[in-house]
Amino acid sequence: MNVNHHPSEALLLDYVSGTLGETWSLGIATHLALCPTCRRTVDVLEAMGAIYWRIFHLLK
């Protein structure tokens, strides 16, 4: 199955950071099941979040 409409990166970022509401998050999760491209974007965003963590810990 191909999907032609993708959620914006901004929406995916909100999904990753956990600030997106339940309903929207469910919509994104459903889209992710269908869309390897956006799954990959989410992976990058999650990895970036992890990096920001490590940067923070360098402050200690």
Add this chain to the structure above:
Amino acid sequence: MSSALVAQKPVAQRSSPAIARTPGSMTERDNQSSIAEQMAAHIRKVADHRDRAAFAEIFDYFGPRLKSFVMRQGSDPQLAEEVVQETMVKIWHKSGQFDSKKASASTWIYTIARNMRIDLLRKMNRPEPDMNDPSMTPDPDPMAYDKIAFDQEADQLKKSITLLPEDQQRVLQLAYFEDKTHNEVAVELNVPLGTVKSRIRLALRRIRTELGDLR
């Protein structure tokens, strides 16, 4: 690096019951109050001078206490650890809002930790894609989709992030560290929503290019 992480924003503080420990004697009470004063002073140093040594003192003192505080509320050690770390990030960022006239250092910090625990529990319930969905679309090239390889690219990723333009970094920091939605980021930075979206898009495009991920 540290200056890039500095962020301030106003936040409503609520008071909460702090550590339940009854001082057994006068000397212990004196000791407790002097620690409270020391910690309040450390928070102010963090706020005024981004003082890392003072921050380390706060971390060393409150880290283990917060962890057991969270575990007593019925969290496993892993979640407790995460709450502690997230709380420490908040302390670093929000030290400017600490007001020792309104709350003691421990009350302030424990309130942050309690709210953080609630936030994290909420986030853990984030809906995930259902891999058993009959319409689940597999990755076209499973070999390229490799989280382990991605981990190995972490250094490159870190470098790429630090090289991003300041305005793009700022958006990401607000999203990751301050739990802001892209709408809230737009308000905070006083720029149009479209600008926030394009900064996120540009940052991602650049990072994916630098990772050699051109798909």
